[in-house]
Amino acid sequence: MLGRWAPERPEEVAAVYSGADFPWWIAGGYAIELAVGRALRPHGDIDVLVLRRDQAPVRDLLGAWDLYVAASPGRGSLRACRPGEVLRPPLHDIWCRRTPQAPWSVQRMLDEAEGDRWVSRRDPAVRLPIDRLGRTSATGIPYLAPEV
Template sequence: MPRIETPLGPWEAAPLDAVAALFQKLAAPWWVSGGYAIELAVGRSFREHADVDINVLRRDQTAVRALLADWDVHAADPPGQLRPWPVGEPLPAHVHDIWVREHPGGPWRFQLMLDEADGDEWVYRRDARIRRPLASVGIPTQGFLRLTPEIQLLFKARATRPKDELDFEQVLPHLTREQAAWLREALATEHGRHPWQERLGT
């Protein structure tokens, strides 16, 4: 992976299979997300990835932090700034973005995102009206679960960057009618109108 300099320190993303192997030890749901989730849905590599993203449920954060007890873990609190996340500390409800590296001063290796849940339902953290069964959030791939492309695209839709537009373009032909319909409805719920809706069909 290329080394990328950022205001919050350099990124040198760990290999996806190494991160997946680490999270196989977690006795709670987790999903490979971000650009890799889209690429796995497409079935081939079509762009470089600056990081590795893993989604977990907020209610499992204690188990996640225990899994990473030997890592240097920081929470984006407030957004745009990082602070250490000690083992055993519950994160406040507004924090959902976590950066992880082997040791202080080293490059960041992967990123965690905290998702919300209500019983056996996954809840979209930006709009709680958007929900679906937890069992439908992940798709088995290479021995782990990847976030479904329609959910990942919903996260990417708020303020699209060139890589988000590329991800949408590449994965669009691979969406089932059901996935496209779900995303179209979710976009309408959150945004009212969105440029992707027409391309998702009717």
Template sequence: MNAQPTLPHDAWSAWHPRELARRLTGIAQPWCVVGGWALDLWHGVETRPHDDLEFTVLRGDFAAFRDALSGLRFHAVGDGHVEPLAPDEAPLAEIAQVWCEDVAAGRWRVDMMLEEGTPETWIYKRDPSIRRPREEVVRVSAEGIPYLAPEAILLFKAKYRRDKDEADFEKALPKLDAAQRRWLKAGIEAAHPDHAWLRRLNRR
């Protein structure tokens, strides 16, 4: 890796998911929007402002996405450090997050997550025993943008319980069907057995 980046960590002007999808048109490898934007693609409306844009790809496909997102500079993120990758350098095995810098604008545009699943199987990175067929857990918005299903997004958000995570859960809960609630409840029971969201899920 090279020297520390010059961009401040908060220098975000994230793309809308439509811009990411436009730039990835024609790429054959699986990808999908995650985080708060995934929930809003499911809702069909932007329910709150988003500071960033996150999407996930298979670790082995990193080079293909780096090529597709030409014009950006890529930075490995881990343990609070953000370090630029050399043009042909792959992230180390312990790196699961890559920030993408728009060099001309001097802004961060998108956050690429590296996952360990397969083209057929999605694997929850915090507990590899939790997995689902990719075709079942990745949805597609009305505009054709792939996104991770809301119950999987909420399982990730359950760890942090930030204000925005609580708000996202409150908005999503009434729309989750019985199967989605059961899956989310089982995942939270495994990962966070004393979580307050379990009481809410048990009431429905």
């Protein structure tokens, strides 16, 4: 069920999210590369962080994609995202692929927010204004600030 990965490139993700009216950021290893301006290593996946409250517009943006929830975080099981489903904690990872036959290409992660502040799902005491959560690469791609 888990299948293989062929991650999208940051530029491809940016093209998909170009019409988004909500904040999003490349996270993980690709975010570090966007911060330093060069490739550092091969990647098995690409992470995209969005705020949990923006689930509906993200789902609309990826309407034709095949989406699966990591149903048991850390246990390696997936289940299909149900139409209109709103994920609640502790669920926060969604595996995405363009079609059911395609390899997985994006891991979307949901993080918490209260008002204009990001709240770490790992430690709710760690907070940051959302407008300081990310940066923009020289090529215009938003990425999660390395210190986050």
